[in-house]
Amino acid sequence: SIRTDKHFYSGLMMCKSVFTCPICGPVIRARKAEELRAVLEAHSASGGGWGFFTFTAPHTRADDPKVLLRKMKLAEAGFWRSRAVKRIMNKVGFIESIKVWEHTYGHAFGFHSHSHQLVAMDSGIDLAELQLLLFPHWENYCLKRGLNRPSKERGLHIQAGSNAAKYVAKIDSVDEAGLAKELTRGDHKLAGQGHFQPFDLLALVA
Numbered sequence: 001s002i003r004t005d006k007h008f009y010s011g012l013m014m015c016k017s018v019f020t021c022p023i024c025g026p027v028i029r030a031r032k033a034e035e036l037r038a039v040l041e042a043h044s045a046s047g048g049g050w051g052f053f054t055f056t057a058p059h060t061r062a063d064d065p066k067v068l069l070r071k072m073k074l075a076e077a078g079f080w081r082s083r084a085v086k087r088i089m090n091k092v093g094f095i096e097s098i099k100v101w102e103h104t105y106g107h108a109f110g111f112h113s114h115s116h117q118l119v120a121m122d123s124g125i126d127l128a129e130l131q132l133l134l135f136p137h138w139e140n141y142c143l144k145r146g147l148n149r150p151s152k153e154r155g156l157h158i159q160a161g162s163n164a165a166k167y168v169a170k171i172d173s174v175d176e177a178g179l180a181k182e183l184t185r186g187d188h189k190l191a192g193q194g195h196f197q198p199f200d201l202l203a204l205v206a
Contacts, residue, residue, distance in 0.1 A: 050161025093122030
């Protein structure tokens with residue numbers, strides 16, 4: 001508009017692509033974040049607790065990202081189907097998890113695929129102890145599926161998720177770090193130094 005010096009677009013179709021569309025993606029993720037906040041608040045209000053799990057495995061620039069992702073998904077599926085893991089999770093009152101895959105890129109090690117999972121369980125769980133109990137099983141399934149041996153520090157990391165609801169409420173703030181961005185707003189997240197989110201890569205090309 002010459003009169004208002006503003007730009008508008010109209011007549012666009014919703015492609016509904018969460019991961020690749022800069023128009024649809026943020027809108028869909030914002031709506032999902034509202035749904036996530038409702039789930040978080042309901043479980044927390046009933047006295048439940050949350051754990052924030054991150055699954056990853058070491059890799060190099062030579063690894064094919066498609067192959068790496070397939071192996072990661074197979075390892076994770078085997079991990080959660082394991083009877084030993086099920087026994088451990090039953091003891092902590094595991095209900096269900098909310099999962100998202102994230103893919104970043106770094107010049108040193110290439111494409112990095114990893115998953116974040118917000119896990120509903122009982123409150124008051126010792127997450128450090130839970131991480132120690134679960135890590136050998138994650139390590140086992142990584143090796144079974146042809147992945148490199150994960151480190152105890154990074155392979156399976158469990159953080160407290162008790163404050164997840166307040167982070168979900170702040171998803172519109174680019175400067176706020178937290179679980180909401182990890183799970184819903186990839187378009188707002190910034191990767192660590194030397195690493196790039198998909199939209200970071202597009203910015204570099206531009």
